[in-house]
Each structure stands twice: as structure tokens, then as C-alpha cells.
Amino acid sequence: MTPIFTSLPQPTTDSPLVLHNISWEMYEGLLEVFAEHPGIAMTYYKGILEIMTPLPEHERYSWTIGRLLVVLSEELNLEILGLKSTTWRLAAAGVGKEADECFYIQHEAQMRGKLKIDLTKDPPPDLVIEVETTHSSMNMMAIYADLKVPEVWRYRQGNLDIYLLIDGVYEESETSWAFGSFPVKKLTEFIQLDSEKGENARMREFREWVRSQQL
Secondary structure: OHHHHHOOOOOOOOOOEEEOOOOHHHHHHHHHHHOOOOOOEEEEEOOEEEEEOOOHHHHHHHHHHHHHHHHHHHHOOOOOEEOOOOEEEEOOOOEEEEOOEEEEOOOHHHHOOOOOOOOOOOOOOOEEEEEEOOOOOOOHHHHHHHOOOOEEEEEEOOEEEEEEEEOOEEEEEOOEOOOEOOOHHHHHHHHOOOOOOOHHHHHHHHHHHHHHHOO
């Protein structure tokens, strides 16, 4: 089995590698093999496997959004548990997805201290961030719906879209379940890269802005 895995062609930064008729067992085997090779992201959907190499642009945006959410949770006095690019999988649904960033917020207290998570018993993350800088052949929202992730933020082409899972279908929203009535779509202004400001300076500016919204 291992020689088959190691002989797979490698994805490029321009386009993902898409494999068909991949069994769940083979997908799990590939996860184990590629766990030793950071920088490879795999998405599985009912027999189709997509393997991608995230670009630096993708990683910078996801890291920035993750930092913004941590600052926001601190200022709103919310506990938050971040699991970054954890791979979420559910054999019964035949889906698996590596998040760009993911958080427990509403269920933070329940999941606090847990290192092993089983989606057949534990809740999925309350919020997942999906950064789209390259084209994917997979329906990411269908995968997250099967994983029953209640809230997904998609950042693409400079826009931040918020989707809430209602009756098994994602509906676009102006507000977040995780952050209530706070105008989270305004985060877009702080996500854009700024050659004149360092990352920490931008976080300080964001923190001051959040505080101004609560006066």
C-alpha cells in the first residue's frame, strides 16, 4: 500500500491533484502518510480526493483572520478554542476536510481540555474559516454541511461572506452566531495586507476599533 501512496504525482501551486474512486480506507491511509509532509491539504468527498499545496497568499490571509478572531474574542470577553488546520472527517458521511482556521466558541467550555475529538460524539467546530485564493473542484460548503459545521466564513477576492447552517443548508448572513450582533463583516478592512504597517500594529489598530464599537 505504501508504495502506491508515495508514487502519487504531486499537486502544483497552480492546480490541485484530483483523484477519483478513492476508498475511505485509502483516504485515511493517505492522511497518515502526508501527516509527515506539512504543506499538503487534502479534501475528501464521497470517493473524490483533492490534494492541494496552499500558497503563501492563502496562509497569510488565514493566519491574519485567525489573529483577528482571537483579538475580537478577547475584547468581547468570549472564551475561544482554536484548532487551526485540523482535519475534520466523518466516515458515515464519506467526507473529510482540512480547515484553514477553526474555532470552538459556543462549545468552548465543553471541548476545553480535549485533545482527541470524535465527531460521532463531539460537536463540530462552531466556526470554520475558508480562504479561497485558488480554484478548487470540490464543493466545500457541501462538505461542511455534511460535517454539520454551524457557521462558515469564506474570504475570497477581498470579501468576507458569512454562512449559517439552517435546516441543513447554508444561508448567507450579515451577522454571526458566534459573535452575535457585532459587525464582523467590518473585519474585511483589517484583513487586507498593508505594506505600511506590521502585523502587530494592525492588530493593535483592530483592538482599538473593536473597543470603539462598544462605547
